[in-house]
Amino acid sequence: MPFLTAILTPPQPYNNLSINMTTLWHTRWKKENETDFASLNTMIPCGSQSLIERQFQSAYTHAKFAEVQIEFRSKMNCIIQNCVVEGDACIYEVMEETMNNHHSHESIFKVNYNRNTNDFNCKCLLFEFRGIICRHSLVVLAQERQ
Numbered sequence: 230m231p232f233l234t235a236i237l238t239p240p241q242p243y244n245n246l247s248i249n250m251t252t253l254w255h256t257r258w259k260k261e262n263e264t265d266f267a268s269l270n271t272m273i274p275c276g277s278q279s280l281i282e283r284q285f286q287s288a289y290t291h292a293k294f295a296e297v298q299i300e301f302r303s304k305m306n307c308i309i310q311n312c313v314v315e316g317d318a319c320i321y322e323v324m325e326e327t328m329n330n331h332h333s334h335e336s337i338f339k340v341n342y343n344r345n346t347n348d349f350n351c352k353c354l355l356f357e358f359r360g361i362i363c364r365h366s367l368v369v370l371a372q373e374r375q
């Protein structure tokens with residue numbers, strides 16, 4: 230039973246709703262266990278030679294790693310336009326080119342990187358919302374490795 234169908238069924242007595250929610254959670258738990266099992270026993274190949282990507286490959290589930298791989302592939306649309314360094318603090322401006330309805334669009338993302346602590350954040354907030362490192366930060370980290 231699809232997730233929303235289970236929730237959007239007509240009003241039912243409390244007992245039926247409780248049983249439906251128990252069934253729903255059991256189904257989701259079972260699916261998560263199957264996903265975890267597959268992630269632990271098989272491996273999606275890396276698309277690059279990056280050590281960072283290999284770390285994500287071993288730490289994340291297949292679904293989360295697939296999201297990370299999208300970010301690695303999307304690095305090719307990003308270039309560093311500017312970098313301001315003040316002590317250990319670096320502020321990078323990363324330009325990303327995207328296509329929307331056959332029109333090119335450029336966006337600038339500021340990535341803050343601290344060379345002393347290796348802390349970084351990006352204004353796109355992908356890590357804060359999805360728990361994966363964004364393409365803009367990956368470009369900066371690759372630059373800082375040199």
Ligand SMILES: [Zn+2]
Nearest residue numbers: 351353363365
């Ligand atoms: Zn970003």
